[in-house]
Amino acid sequence: MMSGSAWAAQPPTPVHGQEGQDAPWVVTPQELVDTMLDMAAVQPGERLLDLGSGDGRVVITAAQRGLHAVGVELGAGLVTMSRERAAEAGVADRTEFVQTDLFEYDFAGADVITFFLLPELTIRLRPVFFDLRPGTRIVSNTWDMRGTEEDPEARGWDPDETIVLDPCPGFCSAHAWTVPAKVEGVWRLADGGELELRQRYQMVEGELRTAGRRITLQEGRLDGTVLSFRAAGIRYRAEVDGSAMTGTADQAAAWRATHQP
Ligand SMILES: C[S@@+](CC[C@H](N)C(=O)[O-])C[C@H]1O[C@@H](n2cnc3c(N)ncnc32)[C@H](O)[C@@H]1O
Structure with a gap:
């Protein structure tokens, strides 16, 4: 200096x-x-x-x-x-x-x-x-x-x-x-399931728990506010807005999740 x-x-x-x-x-x-x-x-x-x-x-x-x-x-x-x-x-x-x-x-x-x-x-x-x-x-x-x-x-x-x-x-x-959105933590899905996310900057890992199944996420990442990952062969994509996310999935209905405090 x-x-x-x-x-x-x-x-x-x-x-x-x-x-x-x-x-x-x-x-x-x-x-x-x-x-x-x-x-x-x-x-x-x-x-x-x-x-x-x-x-x-x-x-x-x-x-x-x-x-x-x-x-x-x-x-x-x-x-x-x-x-x-x-x-x-x-x-x-x-x-x-x-x-x-x-x-x-x-x-x-x-x-x-x-x-x-x-x-x-x-x-x-x-x-x-x-x-x-x-x-x-x-x-x-x-x-x-x-x-x-x-x-x-x-x-x-x-x-x-x-x-x-x-x-x-x-x-x-x-x-x-x-700069990625902050998504670390557990998210409650509208269908009663859960999405657990661990984040290192734009890289995301975690688990989708739905309909009695626990599915490890693959290829999880954030591009700003857009979260994407693959679970059981299906590609998911969501727009993150603070403590809520709204998403789409290949061959499946739109989905929503809210961050659990
Ligand atoms: C490697 S030069 C880059 C200049 C310009 N950004 C470019 O890409 O051509 C780094 C610049 O940072 C300035 N600088 C160094 N420390 C600084 C500080 N703490 N606050 C503001 N400017 C600083 C230096 O005076 C220098 O002009």
């Missing part, structure tokens, strides 16, 4: 590779920025937040795609440079650069979060991301949220998707996640 005096010693004009509070300033190649936004399937009108926004390139590219984009960056010179670049690109009205510590910033309200930070920061942010609104998309340059060897939760949160650019423009991997 950089001390206050080290911040004061930062060059007035940013220099690529310069130290930052928790990570240095190193840019994401434009090709990878484009890939990251494609992976998040960004839509005009959505809100994007780039954590540690450097020279503002992710924010500016998102604004050029019609999003309202916010960059959080501690380096004063980088914030000034980002605002100038946004004005030159004609997207000043759809961009905002906030000079603050990303760990002090409230991420709520973002539809898409992007970052290119060091592995230990990524792991520090993991519980914060997991608590965001289900369906929020997160995309990173290079570092994922599986954890490190020393981390007891190693292999924590696998990406939903990873893309590696070839040829590599310098940094070439991007990882994407969708």
Whole structure:
């Protein structure tokens, strides 16, 4: 971590590779920025937040795609440079650069979060991301949220998707996640049966207990608020809304379940 005096010693004009509070300033190649936004399937009108926004390139590219984009960056010179670049690109009205510590910033309200930070920061942010609104998309340059060897939760949160650019423009991997709904626990089915779910991020295991049978769930996973699994050869799918879920199943009637306190 950089001390206050080290911040004061930062060059007035940013220099690529310069130290930052928790990570240095190193840019994401434009090709990878484009890939990251494609992976998040960004839509005009959505809100994007780039954590540690450097020279503002992710924010500016998102604004050029019609999003309202916010960059959080501690380096004063980088914030000034980002605002100038946004004005030159004609997207000043759809961009905002906030000079603050990303760990002090409230991420709520973002539809898409992007970052290119060091592995230990990524792991520090993991519980914060997991608590965001289900369906929020997160995309990173290079570092994922599986954890490190020393981390007891190693292999924590696998990406939903990873893309590696070839040829590599310098940094070439991007990882994407969708924040899953929280479904851990026992759910009461409308037919009197029960669905018991155990959750590790987007991965779901458990048991369906219905009509005197106990069926182990297979291929259980969450894509935001959409839960899907297979039981006794039947594929089930449900939309989770807080403590209720409404579902469909192959060759079967629609179903409903409520979370047991
Ligand atoms: C690797 S650069 C990524 C820049 C940009 N997001 C990109 O992809 O091109 C990381 C940035 O995070 C900034 N940074 C480091 N620690 C920070 C903190 N605690 N709060 C806000 N910004 C921080 C650095 O100044 C640097 O610009």
